[in-house]
Amino acid sequence: MKALCWHGKKDIRFDTVPDPTIEHPRDAIIKVSSCAICGSDLHLYDGFMPGMERGDIMGHEFMGEVVEVGAENKRLKVGDRVVVPFTIICGECDQCRRGNFSVCERSNRKKDLADKAFGHSTAGLFGYTHLTGGYAGGQAEYVRVPFADVAPVKVPSTLSDEQVLFLGDIFPTGWQAAAQCEIEPTDTVAIWGAGPVGQFAIRSAILMGARQVIAIDRLPERLSMAAAAGAITINFEEESVVERLNELTAGKGPEKCIDAVGLESHATRSLDAIYDRAKQATMMETDRPHVLREMMYVCRPAGILSIPGVYGGLLDKIPFGAAMNKGLTIRMGQTHVNRWTDDLLQRIEEGQIDPSFVVTHTAPLSSGPEMYKTFRDKHDGCVKVVLKPGHA
Template sequence: MKALCWHGKEDVRVDTVPDPKIENPRDAVIKVTATAICGSDLHLYDGYMPTMRAGDVLGHEFMGEIVETGSAVTNLKKGDRVVVPFTMACGSCFFCQRSLFSCCDNSNPNAKIAEEAMGHSPSGLFGYSHMLGGFSGGQAEYVRVPFADVGPYKVPAGLPDEKVLFLSDIFPTGYMAAEQADIEPGDTVAVWGCGPVGLFAIKSAWMFGAGRVIAIDTVPERLKLAEAQGKAETIDFMNVTGSVYDRLQDMTKGRGPDRCIDAVGAEAHGLGSTPAILDKVKAAVGLGTDRPTALRQAIMCCRKAGTVSVPGVYVGFLDKVPMGAFVNKALTMKTGQTHVHRYLKPLMEKIEKGEIDPSFLITHRLPLVDAPKAYKTFRDKQDGCIKVVLKP
């Protein structure tokens, strides 16, 4: 089959690889009908994620049609259309029983590698390094899905792929970010990053009762979408009088936003401040992995006793994080890979009822063979690219 494979920094190729097979009674094999490039895939493309190996199949946002199931999978049958959570979950461990699916104890066969880096291992992930399981991803014609008796969610008849594909990751991720922000009715919510996750966080903030949403970015197409689809006020951080902090203080009469969401993560752009310059220098010479400009700003801007929610992906160790401000302002921070399984049913219902059409952010629809070019276009924010959907 054809699959998009990682071969090094900025080097992804469509290769011919062996077809996946059932390896465990709880497996399923699906024919991929739609897959997408996620912002967190760019951390692999840019070489920031350790334990990648040449030939690894990428992709963790995908859906498709069941073609084969293992003997223990009784909830699915050949021909079922399913959307697949990017986080894997066994369904029975301490964490899965508490609906903390991305913390699953049993789905990462390489847990010891993750434990060395993080203290404990999160769940296995599709197409996202050997530290997180070494599983082949879904930017391919076919994919093996472990724990298929727990993960894949059937798509109701009549819903096209593009309306449900993002239930695999970015819609639940943005929704969980808003949920973890502890939004109270009337709150002012500031969202750093108007990429796909940020846009879903903006839409979700309204669902939780926000009174005002302010979006921070600099890409014109993203800011326009945040305004048009997200009904957000916007700040262009490259064209703001003073600083983002100054502008947010003006907009909130000196109090600061009640809830701040960092939907940027490891590769934030700085504006020439000393910490931002150091981030870039360290990353360039291999002494650092993360550029946490957005997180620093969120901590400094958030009102006292507010909440900072972080759906943005971080890879390793962060420098110059203002912990003094975090502690002395009595802030709460909530983070985590998304517990996708928890949100599939309620968010699918919102789509069915017409409360949201997640396809609003798709700008590019391309065949899988064009994936290498699409990665560069998406990374470099060319051609108005906000979200790429690939058809194998």
Template sequence: MRAVTYHGTGDFRVDTHPDPVIGDPGDAILRVTSTAICGSDLHMFDGFMPEMKSGDIMGHEFMGIVEDVGSGVGNLKKGDRVVVPFTINCGHCHWCKTKQFSLCDESNPDAEKLALITGQAGAGLFGFSHLYGGYAGGQAEYVRIPFADATHLKVPDGLTDEQVLFLSDIFPTGYQAAVNAEVGPGSVVAIWGAGPVGLFTLKSCKLLGAERVFVIDDVPERLKLAAENGAEVIDRSQVKPYDALMELTNGMLPDKVIDAVGLEAHGTGVIDTVYDKVKTATFQETGRPHVLREAIMCCRKGGIVSIPGVYAAIVDKFPIGSAFAKALTFRMGQTHVMQHAPKLLEHIQEGRIDPTFLITHRGSLADGPDLYKQFRDKKDDCVKVVLTP
């Protein structure tokens, strides 16, 4: 089979790999019909994610048709059409039973390695380094699905791939970000990042009844999409977000702030931006938390900071004093996809949201490496890429 393959920082190629096979009675083999490039994939492309190995197959947003199942699989059969969550769920550990699926105890064979960094390990992830199991990803023609009984969402008839593909990650991620922020009627929310996760966070805040939603970015086409979907947009290249939010909220500031950017944030010529670039370049810091610092400063006293943007290991100059003085609450973590996906599927079926609104580019697997660069560099108004194997 053909698959988008890691060969080092900035070096992804489409290679030929052996077709996957059933390796455990709980496995299924999926023929991939649609897959996508996610902002989190760029952390591997840009060299920010440790424990990547040459030959690793990329991709964690995908769906397709079941081709084969192991003898232990009870609720899937050949021909079933499914979306696959990026978090691999065993279905029976404490965390899966309590619907905290991204914390699964059983699906990460590299748990001891990750626990040295984090204290405890979470679930295995598709296409996301050998800290998370080294599982082959879904930017491929076929993929093996472990714990297949728990790691899937069946797709009803009448829905296209593009309507449901993002249930694999970015739609539930945006929704969880809003839920973690306790967004509801009357909420005033500020979201940093108008990329795919930020846009789904915006849509989720609207679904949950937020009164006002501000979106901060500096990419014109992303700000345009955010405005078209109900946001009050702030172009951070033209104004400091803190100053704008103070003015727009009459000095109250938002009570919910959401960092939908994560560890590859860029500032605009401020001192902490230079500091972070030097620290990450010399491997003394594993992310650039400019947005996180700014979001904390922009959060109303007693508010909530929600972090769907990915961070790894350590960051510096964390404004704990501001967070403490303002009595802020923090919520974060990988997405419990299967906790939210069934409900979000209903929203799609009932026409309350059309997830295809953010797709700007489509291609084949062969186009994948070039589209990675286009997405990373935000060229040709590229917001979201869908690939068809």
């Protein structure tokens, strides 16, 4: 089969690789109908996440048709149309029973490696580093899904791929980011990053009843998409984020702040940018935490910081004293996808939201290497890329 494979920094190739096979009786094989490039994939593309090996198959946002099931998989049958969450879950461990699916205790098959890096292992993830299990990803024609009798979400034929594909990651991620904020009707919610996750966090915060939602970014197409949803926008290259937030909140600061950017954040001041890039270059920090610094500074005392943006390693110059003395609550983590999918699928079916709004580019899987560059550099107004295996 064909797949997009990692061969090093900024080197994604459309390779021929072996077809996946059933390895465990609970497995299923999925023929991929649509997959997507995620902002988290760019951390691998840009070389910021450790644990990648040449030839690893990329991608963790995918869906398709079940073409084979293991003997113990009684939930799925051949022909089922499913979206596959990016978190691999067993459904049986203590964390899964609590709904903490992104920290499943059994699905990371590289547990010893992850324990050394993180102290305790997280769940296995599709198409990510060997710290999260080294599983083959979904930017491919076929995928083996472990524990496939638990996580895959069956979706109706009445909805398009583009309407349901993002149930596997960015829609639940944006929703969880907002849910972690415990939004009240009087709240201002400020969201750094109006990329795909930020767009879903914006719409989730609005659906949850926030008084005002503010989107912070620098790209006109992203800011326009946020404004279309009803958000107030701030272009951080044209005005001071701190001053504008103070204007919009009568000097009190937003009650809730969401970091939908993660480890590759851009600084609004050149000295911050120079500092973080220099520290990265000398391996004195791995991640650029400018957004975290700014959120800790501007958030209203007793507020909440929600962090869906991915961080991979070590941060520097974090104003933790400010966060502590202001009594801020910090919530973060990979998404517990299956905690939210039933509710979100129902919202799609009822027409509360059509997730396809975020798609700006559709291309065949063979164009994946070029589309990684387009997505990474935000060329041609690119916000979200959907790839179609089998299309010319």
